[in-house]
Amino acid sequence: MLDLRFSDAELEQRREHITEFISERVDAAGADGAVLGLSGGIDSTLTGYLTVEALGPENVHGLVLPAHVSSEGNMSDAERVAQELDITYDVIEIEPIVDQLLSAYPEAEGDREAVGNARARVRAVLNYLVANHESRLVVGTGNRSEAAVGYFTKYGDGAVDCHPIGNLYKGQVRQLARHVGVPEELAAKTATAELWADQTDEDELGISYETLDSILATHVDGPLSVAATARLLEVQEETVERVRSMYERSEHKRNVPPAPEPLD
Ligand SMILES: Nc1ncnc2c1ncn2[C@@H]1O[C@H](COP(=O)(O)OP(=O)(O)OC[C@H]2O[C@@H]([n+]3cccc(C(=O)O)c3)[C@H](O)[C@@H]2O)[C@@H](O)[C@H]1O
Numbered sequence: 001m002l003d004l005r006f007s008d009a010e011l012e013q014r015r016e017h018i019t020e021f022i023s024e025r026v027d028a029a030g031a032d033g034a035v036l037g038l039s040g041g042i043d044s045t046l047t048g049y050l051t052v053e054a055l056g057p058e059n060v061h062g063l064v065l066p067a068h069v070s071s072e073g074n075m076s077d078a079e080r081v082a083q084e085l086d087i088t089y090d091v092i093e094i095e096p097i098v099d100q101l102l103s104a105y106p107e108a109e110g111d112r113e114a115v116g117n118a119r120a121r122v123r124a125v126l127n128y129l130v131a132n133h134e135s136r137l138v139v140g141t142g143n144r145s146e147a148a149v150g151y152f153t154k155y156g157d158g159a160v161d162c163h164p165i166g167n168l169y170k171g172q173v174r175q176l177a178r179h180v181g182v183p184e185e186l187a188a189k190t191a192t193a194e195l196w197a198d199q200t201d202e203d204e205l206g207i208s209y210e211t212l213d214s215i216l217a218t219h220v221d222g223p224l225s226v227a228a229t230a231r232l233l234e235v236q237e238e239t240v241e242r243v244r245s246m247y248e249r250s251e252h253k254r255n256v257p258p259a260p261e262p263l264d
């Protein structure tokens with residue numbers, strides 16, 4: 001696979017670039033700080049660290065939003081991150097809200113994907129409730145690997161005001177996290193959306209992040225053809241084609257919803 005790791009100098013450059021980006025977005029909006037969902041996973045943990053570095057702990061509000069399928073370990077890690085960063089945070093159980101949705105529309109009960117995505121959207125509603133009330137921006141935690149293949153819920157975890165780590169591949173997220181002092185147990189964790197029990201990103205995507213990152217950097221974001229990418233990375237052409245297809249099929253999630261062209 002490709003070695004996509006940053007040098008030490010590049011890590012510092014990225015750290016500065018991202019923290020400046022966060023301050024600029026908040027200033028440009030005239031907002032009073034940021035709110036973000038903390039899941040105990042590496043994306044929100046790194047984003048939390050960088051947001052606090054950019055704005056100061058007094059200007060960051062964390063939300064820990066457990067569902068029935070959330071593991072205790074992840075929820076206690078999320079609280080530990082908020083405490084370590086010394087930010088204000090709330091813990092709000094979302095399952096009663098999801099239950100209300102299902103009692104309003106019982107047909108969706110048992111539909112693992114629909115209910116899982118509803119969990120992500122309930123979290124988005126809570127993020128914006130706090131953002132509206134406290135004049136904050138919702139800081140997103142999505143990285144380039146997830147965004148490129150559409151591995152996020154449209155208007156769920158995708159509903160945010162900016163994407164500070166949106167240009168980093170997943171492996172680079174882990175590397176930058178270690179660089180800014182995120183504890184190793186958190187930096188090394190298995191990625192999971194936790195929208196349903198025992199879900200992991202790599203199982204659901206059917207590809208490791210190491211391979212995905214390399215294919216994205218080489219083919220989707222890079223200049224090489226399917227065949228050249230497969231040769232370079234020593235993977236099947238079908239694997240590269242599958243990533244390409246996930247990228248194309250998820251285009252709608254990365255764009256503003258279209259309207260018909262104006263008539264003359
Ligand atoms: N071509 C098209 N043009 C315009 N809109 C289109 C469309 N195709 C679908 N749609 C719309 O998009 C909807 C499907 O998109 P969406 O609702 O997002 O649902 P979908 O992409 O099916 O599911 C979300 C995926 O992201 C994963 N996820 C979610 C949240 C967090 C994380 C994580 O890593 O933490 C991962 C989750 O496990 C699942 O695999 C359709 O119901 C339809 O409304």
Ligand SMILES: Nc1ncnc2c1ncn2[C@@H]1O[C@H](COP(=O)(O)OP(=O)(O)OP(=O)(O)O)[C@@H](O)[C@H]1O
Nearest residue numbers: 037038039041042043044064065141157191192193
């Ligand atoms: N239980 C939760 N409480 C608060 N926010 C959550 C929760 N679960 C998910 N989120 C939000 O949704 C985002 C997307 O989840 P995702 O799993 O992609 O990221 P992560 O958990 O931070 O990292 P990883 O992908 O390594 O698990 C999280 O970063 C977080 O902002």
Ligand SMILES: [Mg+2]
Nearest residue numbers: 039041192193
């Ligand atoms: Mg997660």
